[in-house]
Amino acid sequence: MIKIHNFPRGARGVRVMWLCEEMGLPYDVELVSFPVSDAYRAKNPLGSVPFLEDGSVAINESVAMVLYIAGKYGPTPLLPGKDDPALARVLQMTVFSEATFGGGINPLIMAKFAAPEADKQNWSVTAQEGRSQTALDFLSGTLGDAPYLAGDNFTIADICNCTALGIWQGALNKAIAENLKAYRERCAARPAYQRAQTKATGKG
Numbered sequence: 001m002i003k004i005h006n007f008p009r010g011a012r013g014v015r016v017m018w019l020c021e022e023m024g025l026p027y028d029v030e031l032v033s034f035p036v037s038d039a040y041r042a043k044n045p046l047g048s049v050p051f052l053e054d055g056s057v058a059i060n061e062s063v064a065m066v067l068y069i070a071g072k073y074g075p076t077p078l079l080p081g082k083d084d085p086a087l088a089r090v091l092q093m094t095v096f097s098e099a100t101f102g103g104g105i106n107p108l109i110m111a112k113f114a115a116p117e118a119d120k121q122n123w124s125v126t127a128q129e130g131r132s133q134t135a136l137d138f139l140s141g142t143l144g145d146a147p148y149l150a151g152d153n154f155t156i157a158d159i160c161n162c163t164a165l166g167i168w169q170g171a172l173n174k175a176i177a178e179n180l181k182a183y184r185e186r187c188a189a190r191p192a193y194q195r196a197q198t199k200a201t202g203k204g
């Protein structure tokens with residue numbers, strides 16, 4: 001059985017739960033407290049969440065978990081097949097969600113909530129804000145007027161980017177383009193996302 005270790009409602013763990021819900025896969029949620037225990041760090045030396053266990057598989061990195069689950073338990077329309085012209089775009093935007101967009105949000109959150117006052121808007125923070133804005137502009141331009149990033153079909157790229165947009169809006173509370181706002185609402189209205197949010201509290 002798939003086991004997802006996560007902080008209560010931790011957004012990147014919900015990314016993985018959302019995929020399981022969309023695919024109808026059973027999974028367990030193991031809540032992790034902060035600071036993490038030595039036992040947890042022995043499993044996941046980074047001490048981050050989420051962390052996935054599935055049989056002999058034990059990995060961190062939420063996007064790797066999404067790709068692993070869609071590949072191992074597919075085929076699924078959420079991940080186009082090798083001959084589908086949408087495959088490259090879906091892989092690109094799935095990796096983008098964390099490598100270019102999501103990963104850059106963490107230092108901004110740390111600056112906002114943990115940096116000394118004098119460092120909250122230092123050179124590095126300002127530079128990262130610029131990079132994040134470039135990522136948002138790219139996401140908005142890639143989406144354009146389409147409902148989803150690969151066109152008409154909802155895919156793992158949408159699960160991953162909707163999650164990153166949620167982290168951006170939830171923690172930093174900054175404005176986003178109108179098409180991204182509508183896109184986030186469209187994706188988050190899916191019943192599978194709602195079920196994942198409930199499971200992520202540990203009570204579902």
Ligand SMILES: N[C@@H](CCC(=O)N[C@@H](CS)C(=O)NCC(=O)O)C(=O)O
Pocket residue numbers: 010011012013046047048049050060061062063098103106
């Ligand atoms: N790239 C990683 C990022 C993981 C990450 O930053 N997780 C946050 C919570 S959403 C975390 O564990 N923060 C606490 C820490 O890193 O100690 C992923 O996608 O899984």
